[in-house]
Amino acid sequence: EIVMTQSPATLSVSPGERATLSCRASQSISSNLAWYQQRPGQPPRLLIYAASTRATGIPARFRGSGSGTEFTLTISSLQSEDFAVYYCQQYNNRPQPFGQGTTVEIK
Amino acid sequence: QVQLMESGGGLVKPRGSLRVSCTVSGFRLSEYYMSWIRQAPGKGLEWISSISTSGSITDYADSVKGRFIVSRVNANNSVYLQMNSLTADDTAVYYCAREMIGGQGGGYFDNWGQGTLVTVSS
Numbered sequence: 190e191i192v193m194t195q196s197p198a199t200l201s202v203s204p205g206e207r208a209t210l211s212c213r214a215s216q217s218i219s220s221n222l223a224w225y226q227q228r229p230g231q232p233p234r235l236l237i238y239a240a241s242t243r244a245t246g247i248p249a250r251f252r253g254s255g256s257g258t259e260f261t262l263t264i265s266s267l268q269s270e271d272f273a274v275y276y277c278q279q280y281n282n283r284p285q286p287f288g289q290g291t292t293v294e295i296k
Numbered sequence: 297q298v299q300l301m302e303s304g305g306g307l308v309k310p311r312g313s314l315r316v317s318c319t320v321s322g323f324r325l326s327e328y329y330m331s332w333i334r335q336a337p338g339k340g341l342e343w344i345s346s347i348s349t350s351g352s353i354t355d356y357a358d359s360v361k362g363r364f365i366v367s368r369v370n371a372n373n374s375v376y377l378q379m380n381s382l383t384a385d386d387t388a389v390y391y392c393a394r395e396m397i398g399g400q401g402g403g404y405f406d407n408w409g410q411g412t413l414v415t416v417s418s
Contacts, residue, residue: 221399225341232391232408233341239398244406276341280402283355287341 191215191279195288201296208264210291212277217257221281224253224262227290228273236275237262267293298322298407300392305412312382316412318375318392326350326370329395329403332377334388335411342388345377346395346403359385382416389413 192215202208212222220240225233235244237253240260250265264271272295277288304316318330331346345366346355354366365378375392390412393405 219399221402223404225405227341232411233405234408235404235406238396238404238406278341278343278404280404281399283346283402284357285343285402285404287343290340 190284191218191281191286193277193279193286193288195275195277195291197291198289199292199294201294202267203296204269205266206296208267208271208293210262210264210275210293212255212260212262212288214258214260214279214281218279218281220256221279222253222255222260223278223280224251225276225278225287226271226273227276228270233276264293298394300394300407300409302390302392302409302412305390305414307415307417308382309418310383310416312416313378313380314382314414315376315378316390316414318377318409320373320375320392320394323394325368325373325375329397330368330375331393331395331403331405332366332375333391333393333405333408334386335391336385336388339388347375379414382414384416387414387416 194213196211222240224237227233241253252263274290299321308314344357347366351368363381368375394407395403397403
């Protein structure tokens, strides 16, 4: 089973600054990676799939990159609504686990 | 628009059973895999089960295999999760999600319900 590891666990960022989140797979998953955002009390929302394709309605400040085992989610200029927990998830094969999450908090 | 709504959560005693449901609208259920994902209080996301379009293929996480059964009735726009032999570790919000197949058979989740809370406690 593939294990997904996210870092850091918590990221403290000021509004308007850039946030860079990392996700590593224990073996190659090609570009079969998705990113989700979860705000408090809300279900997760799909942000990115195929490592770099934004889902419908997702602002351009969210950018996904990477392939193989190393992936990055970059939020170019943090808005107040972006402070949340972010999860990566591999779907190259089954089972399709999530990473443990990165909390982006206000600095 | 696409909507998913879970129901059936609640308080259940250890070793008890519960069935949660997911009713969908805004898309043709028969065309999509569906999954259940749970989130224990204060914890991360755990995929637990998927079911193919016809229901002929099901898949489970090791943590629930042999205890949970996923099913669907496309004509009713519904997906179900029968949970048996419940323990405190099964306490979580249970989400249903529409699965988009990619890769070598795995999928990502493009639409989620609001979730239903299952609490296992005596």
